Amino acid sequence: MQDDPDRPDPPAQALRQRRKGIYMLPNMITLAALFCGFYSVVMAMDGRFDLATVGIFAAMFLDSMDGRVARLTNTQSAFGVQMDSLADMVSFGAAPALIAYEWALRGLGRWGWIAAFVYCACAALRLARFNVNTEVVDKRFFQGLPSPAAAALVAGFIWLATEYGVAGSELVWLMFFLTLYAGLTMVTNVPFYSFKELSLKRSVPFAVIVLVALAIAVINIDPPAVLFGIFVLYGLSGYAVYLWRKLKGQPTSVISTSTREPEERGLHE
Numbered sequence: 641m642q643d644d645p646d647r648p649d650p651p652a653q654a655l656r657q658r659r660k661g662i663y664m665l666p667n668m669i670t671l672a673a674l675f676c677g678f679y680s681v682v683m684a685m686d687g688r689f690d691l692a693t694v695g696i697f698a699a700m701f702l703d704s705m706d707g708r709v710a711r712l713t714n715t716q717s718a719f720g721v722q723m724d725s726l727a728d729m730v731s732f733g734a735a736p737a738l739i740a741y742e743w744a745l746r747g748l749g750r751w752g753w754i755a756a757f758v759y760c761a762c763a764a765l766r767l768a769r770f771n772v773n774t775e776v777v778d779k780r781f782f783q784g785l786p787s788p789a790a791a792a793l794v795a796g797f798i799w800l801a802t803e804y805g806v807a808g809s810e811l812v813w814l815m816f817f818l819t820l821y822a823g824l825t826m827v828t829n830v831p832f833y834s835f836k837e838l839s840l841k842r843s844v845p846f847a848v849i850v851l852v853a854l855a856i857a858v859i860n861i862d863p864p865a866v867l868f869g870i871f872v873l874y875g876l877s878g879y880a881v882y883l884w885r886k887l888k889g890q891p892t893s894v895i896s897t898s899t900r901e902p903e904e905r906g907l908h909e
Contacts, residue, residue: 663715666706670720670727673702677731680795684739689808692739693799697867699731700788725767732791733763737819743798744808744815755816759794759823763787766826781831785875789832790822793875796868803864825875829893831885832878 680695706724710716737760745752766787777783797818801811808815859866885892 662719663710663713663717665713666710666715666720667723669702669706669709670723673699673706673731674727676702677727677735680731680735681738684735684742687742689739689743689798690802692735693795693802696731696736696739696791696795697799699727699735700792703728703731703788721771725771728767728787729764732787733760733767736791736794736822737763739798740794740815740819744812745819747809747812748816751816752812755819755823759790759819762823762826763790766790769827778831779836780834781881782834784828784830785822785825785832785878786834787826789871789874790826792867792871793822794819796864796871800864800868822875825878828878830878830882831892832874833881 676695676699680692680699683689683692683695703724706720710720737756740759741752741756745756766784769783773783797815801808882892
């Protein structure tokens with residue numbers, strides 16, 4: 641059937657909506673991060689906890705890249721945001737909880753799976769709160785421990801113990817309390833520095849490049865010990881910032897005072 645010459649052309653907005661698709665590059669990185677989380681669970685089921693924990697750290701690296709790549713290539717989308725959250729729930733919520741349970745918490749019976757579930761549930765709550773508070777939280781800080789850092793605490797501890805030949809059965813209660821600490825810290829209102837002020841587009845002094853090279857060299861000396869130490873310090877830094885602000889009489893909430901939603905003010909003091 642031929643087109644009616646008198647029929648008006650479809651609106652330009654309708655054509656744009658019809659042609660709208662999914663940006664490949666950032667979403668492929670997100671899918672790779674999701675694969676790393678799934679890979680970690682499979683490796684834990686096979687008893688390869690060294691590979692399982694490395695998968696979590698690989699997911700962390702990819703998770704830090706997809707958003708930056710999307711911004712650099714101007715390919716941000718609502719689909720990508722939702723995809724990233726779902727991938728984070730697998731890689732930094734379910735996967736670390738299951739790895740911790742398989743490695744050590746199984747020996748505690750009911751208490752073990754309760755600790756693993758608390759971590760998993762807190763990761764889900766943390767991600768949901770992050771999504772709804774994006775417009776009202778001070779960009780310099782995270783509200784609570786970010787889920788990748790929480791996953792790094794759990795996975796880094798297991799990686800370090802595995803590297804030194806320590807079985808999970810010898811560290812059951814330490815794993816129990818670390819899992820609860822990482823999980824519950826995710827849903828606190830403690831401010832953790834976000835490093836979002838560091839931009840890849842800005843020029844930096846030559847000394848910064850030297851420091852980055854030195855940091856890479858130090859990490860390569862003993863990756864499990866150095867990485868776990870870094871995330872332990874970061875996992876405690878939020879409480880240090882919180883206490884410092886309290887002592888100085890400064891607001892401890894990271895809810896922005898210039899929010900467009902004034903009903904949110906004061907709810908997270």
